[in-house]
Amino acid sequence: xxxxxxxxxxxxxxxxxxxxxxxxxxxxxxxxxxxxxxxxxxxxxxxxxxxxxxxxxxxxxxxxxxxxxxxxxxxxxxxxxxxxxxxxxxxxxxxxxxxxxxxxxxxxxxxxxxxxxxxxxxxxxxxxxxxxxxxxxxxxxxxxxxxxxxxxxxxxxxxxxxxxxxxxxxxxxxxxxxxxxxxxxxxxxxxxxxxxxxxxxxxxxxxxxxxxxxxxxxxxxxxxxxxxxxxxxxxxxxxxxxxxxxxxxxxxxxxxxxxxxxxxxxxxxxxxxxxxxxxxxxxxxxxxxxxxxxxxxxxxxxxxxxxxx
Amino acid sequence: xxxxxxxxxxxxxxxxxxxxxxxxxxxxxxxxxxxxxxxxxxxxxxxxxxxxxxxxxxxxxxxxxxxxxxxxxxxxxxxxxxxxxxxxxxxxxxxxxxxxxxxxxxxxxxxxxxxxxxxxxxxxxxxxxxxxxxxxxxxxxxxxxxxxxxxxxxxxxxxxxxxxxxxxxxxxxxxxxxxxxxxxxxxxxxxxxxxxxxxxxxxxxxxxxxxxxxxxxxxxxxxxxxxxxxxxxxxxxxxxxxxxxxxxxxxxxxxxxxxxxxxxxxxxxxxxxxxxxxxxxxxxxxxxxxxxxxxxxxxxxxxxxxxxxxxxxxxxxxxxxxxxxxxxxxxxx
Numbered sequence: 001x002x003x004x005x006x007x008x009x010x011x012x013x014x015x016x017x018x019x020x021x022x023x024x025x026x027x028x029x030x031x032x033x034x035x036x037x038x039x040x041x042x043x044x045x046x047x048x049x050x051x052x053x054x055x056x057x058x059x060x061x062x063x064x065x066x067x068x069x070x071x072x073x074x075x076x077x078x079x080x081x082x083x084x085x086x087x088x089x090x091x092x093x094x095x096x097x098x099x100x101x102x103x104x105x106x107x108x109x110x111x112x113x114x115x116x117x118x119x120x121x122x123x124x125x126x127x128x129x130x131x132x133x134x135x136x137x138x139x140x141x142x143x144x145x146x147x148x149x150x151x152x153x154x155x156x157x158x159x160x161x162x163x164x165x166x167x168x169x170x171x172x173x174x175x176x177x178x179x180x181x182x183x184x185x186x187x188x189x190x191x192x193x194x195x196x197x198x199x200x201x202x203x204x205x206x207x208x209x210x211x212x213x214x215x216x217x218x219x220x221x222x223x224x225x226x227x228x229x230x231x232x233x234x235x236x237x238x239x240x241x242x243x244x245x246x247x248x249x250x251x252x253x254x255x256x257x258x259x260x261x262x263x264x265x266x267x268x269x270x271x272x273x274x275x276x277x278x279x280x281x282x283x284x285x286x287x288x289x290x291x292x293x294x295x296x297x298x299x300x301x302x303x304x305x306x307x308x309x
Numbered sequence: 310x311x312x313x314x315x316x317x318x319x320x321x322x323x324x325x326x327x328x329x330x331x332x333x334x335x336x337x338x339x340x341x342x343x344x345x346x347x348x349x350x351x352x353x354x355x356x357x358x359x360x361x362x363x364x365x366x367x368x369x370x371x372x373x374x375x376x377x378x379x380x381x382x383x384x385x386x387x388x389x390x391x392x393x394x395x396x397x398x399x400x401x402x403x404x405x406x407x408x409x410x411x412x413x414x415x416x417x418x419x420x421x422x423x424x425x426x427x428x429x430x431x432x433x434x435x436x437x438x439x440x441x442x443x444x445x446x447x448x449x450x451x452x453x454x455x456x457x458x459x460x461x462x463x464x465x466x467x468x469x470x471x472x473x474x475x476x477x478x479x480x481x482x483x484x485x486x487x488x489x490x491x492x493x494x495x496x497x498x499x500x501x502x503x504x505x506x507x508x509x510x511x512x513x514x515x516x517x518x519x520x521x522x523x524x525x526x527x528x529x530x531x532x533x534x535x536x537x538x539x540x541x542x543x544x545x546x547x548x549x550x551x552x553x554x555x556x557x558x559x560x561x562x563x564x565x566x567x568x569x570x571x572x573x574x575x576x577x578x579x580x581x582x583x584x585x586x587x588x589x590x591x592x593x594x595x596x597x598x599x600x601x602x603x604x605x606x607x608x609x610x611x612x613x614x615x616x617x618x619x620x621x622x623x624x625x626x627x628x629x630x631x632x633x634x635x636x637x638x639x640x641x642x
Contacts, residue, residue, distance in 0.1 A: 032555055033555050034458065157608065187556075190551060195597075202342075202602070203340075203602055217460070220549075220551075224550070230350065
């Protein structure tokens, strides 16, 4: 009889151990783009696959919502917190509260500025500077360092627009044959890319060789304007962009866009790998950049069937 | 002739029109090719054509906004209605439905949005800014639900024509906008309808005692704004051959309000100028083009825009005009 009770107790304890899944709170920025939705889907699907309980909070584009969500995660006693910060600053108080509660925090997608490095465990995301650099270096290889560039910037002041612009310009500056004729903002929108490209086509006529867009949406809009003006992208104009959404890779395969640098939103698996390590008390590297690839005519067609976003 | 000219000078449309002409003049001085229009593939090609083509959507939005502002209201939801209408049209076309069905679906979405706004304002008595804020926030979410969170691509030549096509060399969207303004002018100024709108905006209580169906007139104004917004959404989706539920029509409501105000329609209601809204929308689009042509850095571009809008609004204010007039009178001729 007593052995039966012991057995039941042991089973119950083992059951409790198995049944106690990891609980993770994720404070997302919002649902402002298809890229973001793909990112959210990756985080949710991977959590389900691994049996992790994901508490998801949509910040709706506002930091105060995100901070409130993180406070609620702390109150619920989650095992780890993941934040995709909307802005860089203002995170110290809530991160300190998480630290006091002994809950590790992982920052994704965009970096933050804090005075105390121990406030979060690590960062996972894309290196926007590296993306701009890769695009510029590809351009140098392709053109031999000669050409006139029109740049379509993202939203002024946003981290991806700033970094993609800065790193690109740094590489271009080393090649005197490459000049940036004009740089205007299409606000990361397809309609913006088209409108600005139409205007630049009137201003510069056919006197340019390259269009560098800070994201695929603007590049796809610009393609329409270029084609409507009677130019042939790929032949008369080299178009390069960043993000590598499926539609852009299709355009690369069709020869309309010459190159697109990936900015991969599917980092759910990587985030949960790190969560598992951090919760287990292991040390992890502080900055974990995604390995972003570059797609041009050599490899676009091959990746197209497996592209998820 | 000179009396007509003096009348024109005194009309509130004179100032935005002068602003527009001045802006064009500045552009021509800096870049003589600004007004050059050439023929390319059987249609006109040049900066003025771009201004008309890209300006078609703000023009149509400003038309609807004028109706609502005339009643003393405001419609913040037009940008979101654009996104919803574009999303519905794209999804219907992607589902293999006919062009007519897609257009009807999109316009129905706009009318439904207008009906909701109108009922909240006219029947429930909610402040227009709050009532239409509801749909401004919710509409974008609905648009995302409709497309499943994706940017939905449109592959339909007939639909694309609405945003990219040319009719007798002119951009079809611009022709459509001009026809709408002409139709609205006939409807509002050749019948008593315009007077009803102004009366409701000026004094709803007196209008009701005079026997006007105040709630009905208000509701019709919001329905008109919704229909215009859905048409703008159709044009936007057709222009880029895609429906982007996240970004389409973002901040479009603010530009529409700007255009109406720059055009001389008072936000207090009771007076409206369709021609003013037309000029105002073209003014804003020309200003955007000017920034591109001058190569003004994007981070700085909003500043001249704000200053110019302020200048036009100051010129319209009776007080500053009286003050300026006084300056001219005192100086010895």
